[in-house]
Amino acid sequence: LAQLAQELEDYRNLEAVTTDGVRISLCGNLEMESEFKLAHKHGVEGIGLYRTEFLYLGRQQPPTEEEQFEAYCSALDKIGGQPITIRTLDIGGDKFVAGLNLDDEANPAMGLRAIRFSLQEENLFRVQLRAILRASGRGPVRIMFPMISGVAEIRACKRILREVITELEQEGLACNPDIPVGIMIETPSAVMIAPFLAQEVDFFSIGTNDLIQYFLAVDRGNQHVAYLYDPFHPAILRALKMTCDAAHAAGISVCICGEMAGEPLYTLVLIGLGLDGLSMNPSCVPRVKRVLRHVSKQQGEALVEKLLQLPTSKEVSATIDQQMRVLLPDLFARPLL
Amino acid sequence: LAQLAQELEDYRNLEAVTTDGVRISLCGNLEMESEFKLAHKHGVEGIGLYRTEFLYLGRQQPPTEEEQFEAYCSALDKIGGQPITIRTLDIGGDKFVAGLNLDDEANPAMGLRAIRFSLQEENLFRVQLRAILRASGRGPVRIMFPMISGVAEIRACKRILREVITELEQEGLACNPDIPVGIMIETPSAVMIAPFLAQEVDFFSIGTNDLIQYFLAVDRGNQHVAYLYDPFHPAILRALKMTCDAAHAAGISVCICGEMAGEPLYTLVLIGLGLDGLSMNPSCVPRVKRVLRHVSKQQGEALVEKLLQLPTSKEVSATIDQQMRVLLPDLFARPLL
Ligand SMILES: [Mg+2]
Ligand SMILES: [Mg+2]
Numbered sequence: 001l002a003q004l005a006q007e008l009e010d011y012r013n014l015e016a017v018t019t020d021g022v023r024i025s026l027c028g029n030l031e032m033e034s035e036f037k038l039a040h041k042h043g044v045e046g047i048g049l050y051r052t053e054f055l056y057l058g059r060q061q062p063p064t065e066e067e068q069f070e071a072y073c074s075a076l077d078k079i080g081g082q083p084i085t086i087r088t089l090d091i092g093g094d095k096f097v098a099g100l101n102l103d104d105e106a107n108p109a110m111g112l113r114a115i116r117f118s119l120q121e122e123n124l125f126r127v128q129l130r131a132i133l134r135a136s137g138r139g140p141v142r143i144m145f146p147m148i149s150g151v152a153e154i155r156a157c158k159r160i161l162r163e164v165i166t167e168l169e170q171e172g173l174a175c176n177p178d179i180p181v182g183i184m185i186e187t188p189s190a191v192m193i194a195p196f197l198a199q200e201v202d203f204f205s206i207g208t209n210d211l212i213q214y215f216l217a218v219d220r221g222n223q224h225v226a227y228l229y230d231p232f233h234p235a236i237l238r239a240l241k242m243t244c245d246a247a248h249a250a251g252i253s254v255c256i257c258g259e260m261a262g263e264p265l266y267t268l269v270l271i272g273l274g275l276d277g278l279s280m281n282p283s284c285v286p287r288v289k290r291v292l293r294h295v296s297k298q299q300g301e302a303l304v305e306k307l308l309q310l311p312t313s314k315e316v317s318a319t320i321d322q323q324m325r326v327l328l329p330d331l332f333a334r335p336l337l
Numbered sequence: 338l339a340q341l342a343q344e345l346e347d348y349r350n351l352e353a354v355t356t357d358g359v360r361i362s363l364c365g366n367l368e369m370e371s372e373f374k375l376a377h378k379h380g381v382e383g384i385g386l387y388r389t390e391f392l393y394l395g396r397q398q399p400p401t402e403e404e405q406f407e408a409y410c411s412a413l414d415k416i417g418g419q420p421i422t423i424r425t426l427d428i429g430g431d432k433f434v435a436g437l438n439l440d441d442e443a444n445p446a447m448g449l450r451a452i453r454f455s456l457q458e459e460n461l462f463r464v465q466l467r468a469i470l471r472a473s474g475r476g477p478v479r480i481m482f483p484m485i486s487g488v489a490e491i492r493a494c495k496r497i498l499r500e501v502i503t504e505l506e507q508e509g510l511a512c513n514p515d516i517p518v519g520i521m522i523e524t525p526s527a528v529m530i531a532p533f534l535a536q537e538v539d540f541f542s543i544g545t546n547d548l549i550q551y552f553l554a555v556d557r558g559n560q561h562v563a564y565l566y567d568p569f570h571p572a573i574l575r576a577l578k579m580t581c582d583a584a585h586a587a588g589i590s591v592c593i594c595g596e597m598a599g600e601p602l603y604t605l606v607l608i609g610l611g612l613d614g615l616s617m618n619p620s621c622v623p624r625v626k627r628v629l630r631h632v633s634k635q636q637g638e639a640l641v642e643k644l645l646q647l648p649t650s651k652e653v654s655a656t657i658d659q660q661m662r663v664l665l666p667d668l669f670a671r672p673l674l
Contacts, residue, residue: 109444110556116565149553150570151648187554188525189572196571196648210554216486217524217551219447228453233487234533235526311488311533 008286012043016289018271020296025277026285027085029257036078039282043289046082048205048279049144049257050075052128053091062124068131076139083140085182085205085279086132088125090114090146109219114147119156129164137174144205148183148190154200157181184257186210191239194246204247205279208258212236231260232313232320237273241308244274255279264331267291269307269320272300294328345623349380353626355608357633362614363622364422366594373415376619380626383419385542385616386481386594387412389465390428399461405468413476420477422519422542422616423469425462427451427483446556451484456493466501474511481542485520485527491537494518521594523547528576531583541584542616545595549573568597569654574610574644581611592616601668604628606644606657609637631665 016026027048028039039047055063055071063071075084092113105111118125135141145157158181168175183190183197186207190197198204212231213220220229230236240256247254255277260266262280264287270278271292278288303323310316324332353363364385365376376384392400392408400408412421429450442448455462472478482494495518505512520527520534523544527534535541549568550557557566567573577593584591592614597603599617601624607615608629615625640660647653661669 105556105559105561107444107446107556107559109447110550110554110562111559112561116562120561147554149555149565150567150572150650152651188552189554189570192552192572192575193648199648213447214551214554215525215529217447217484217526217547218486219442219444222442222444222448224442224449224457225447225453228486230487233526235487235529238529311530311536313487314489 008290009041011286011289011293012041014289014293016045016292018292018295018297018300020298022271022297024271024275024292025255026289026292027255027277027279028282028285029279030282033074033078035282036075039079042282042285044079044082044282044285046140047075047079047084048255048277050084050086052087052089056089056091062127065127065131065134068128069134072131072135072141073138076135076141081139083142085142085144086135087144087146087184088115088128088132089118090184091117109213115145115153115157116147118145119153122160126160126164129161130168133161133164133168133175133179134173136176136179141176142180142182142203144182144184144203146184146207147186147210148197149187150189151193151196151200154183154197158200184210185243185254186214188214188239191243194243195249198246198250198252201252203252204243204254206240206243206254206256206258206275208236208240208256208260211239211258215239230313231266232317234308234311234313234316237269237304237307237316240270240273240275241304248274253277262288264288264291265320265324268295268300268303268324268327270300271295271297272302272304291328291331294331299327345627346378348623348626348630349378351626351630353382353629355629355632355634355637357635359608359634361608361612361629362592363626363629364592364614364616365619365622366616367619370411370415372619373412376416379619379622381416381419381619381622383477384412384416384421385592385614387421387423389424389426393426393428399464402464402468402471405465406471409468409472409478410475413472413478418476420479422479422481423472424481424483424521425452425465425469426455427521428454446550452482452490452494453484455482456490459497463497463501466498467505470498470501470505470512470516471510473513473516478513479517479519479540481519481521481540483521483544484523484547485534486524487526488530488533488537491520491534495537521547522580522591523551525551525576528580531580532586535583535587535589538589540589541580541591543577543580543591543593543595543612545573545577545593545597548576548595552576567650568603569650569657571645571647571650571653574606574641574653577607577610577612578641578645585611590614599625601625601628602657602661605632605637605640605661605664607637608632608634609639609641628665628668631668636664 027046028044029049031051031054180202182203184207218225218228253276257279261278262284364383365381366386368388368391517539519540521544555562555565590613594616598615599621
């Protein structure tokens, strides 16, 4: 076990590159200060998903611009100059509702969440945008909007963002006016119109947890239907493929930041689908990198082509399993740690 | 007004055919006995969606096989030999839960609903299948399963259906062993894997109400986000197109039974998308037929091609509106009745 730990740690300083020379960016999903040490230890290349909910939850008043600005700058410091993708508030009507009475939402997962909440509570949103933009004057910050379901929504976000940039410039406050703007792809509608959305933004980040939920119409927190929640579902494979293809056709990058990203069993499939980056719990990085360095993108593409012919999750899952055992018997012939 | 009523009634005996000779089947969505008179009056060609929930709701015990059999036979009688598509129980965990304690479902719309409930409560399901199959011995009955999200689910339904057929044959009870089997296309995953699902069944019926909800991740019953619920969303157009194309590639028919089917403003678009049938509230049939008889499928296809280029709902909606005013100024230049 100690040997394995050492072996994995050795991966920290190795490049995340396939045997056929394709660089994949491996980033961390994180928020709390305590997680940054771990991120360094495991060799992440930046924060692919910086969640901001922790700043808002469990308090009476939303955080001030100054508080947020400090938190974002502190994250920049701690990650040592690597890029950070800050996601704007991704909160459900069931969590934080500043004066709104939403506890009667029958289906909060399909309710006033994330960007919908921000666009409704525009003042709160502007405070967050100001803080993020000011942090972008201090280091490599990207901004990402969650739960976008249509072109009008991202255009509304970009309009407000531009207004805030103008405001900051007039106040003489530093910010990056060309801050890269991205969206989470996590509603089925976003997948369907990915070619249009790709014209509007600089990058996509696929949030597989919600994506799977909505595609299958399954609340994975519901024990009665959790059996249907399935990352191997042929519909999910197709959704990922459509999203990657749309991004690349428009010349933008696409990464994934759901739980699938950190699962070594999926690494080859994700590379084959064309993902440019994987953002995960930092502790997953070494194991994913180990797989990555032992396979080729071409092998991934061949596997994906095969998987797209299969009608059921069971066959998809069995085929991936079998392929990984063939390619990397040492890693996949025994149960993964 | 009386003149308009007469004019619409005149459509009852006219064929539902486009100017370029394409027959579209116009059926009714109904359940209660009282609705059948209306159906005749408005000239439906059968029941495209016979809902069975009314048999189960508001009572302590589920309906017996005999009770259901009688209800289905009575519907066959009343519709006078026209085909009936019976949908198996489409009930949510929030409605009817025979001994299950589901009132804690956080998101019932993504919970134990419809076919998921039937497959879990298999005994209840078998009783309904027996009643439907026995009715199929009496007249032109088709069976349809709601909320299918994967190939494994429809295969499970078909396996149970075949077992029940064998059972009835052994008991010497009449039934149609070749009863046409269809599914509702209403989850985003069903759209993505429509080519696989089309291999498993005899027909598709698109349930646009749920389809739109899930694609946009919007509970349309939620006042805070109802503004996002939008049949004109470019993602919905694409979903309908993918479903129609998959059905036709496999040589099966595809109809639509959500509210969109009964809205004359959408009729040309739906024809252009390739729908073979529209099933709606019977009172909508004359107005939809009137539009149908004044447009061509070719005009519909040209319109759809144009719409698929548009990134926002607003542009889709405006383009449909404008096109209908040009093609049918008498009907669309003034507000519809
Ligand atoms: Mg999410
Ligand atoms: Mg439905």
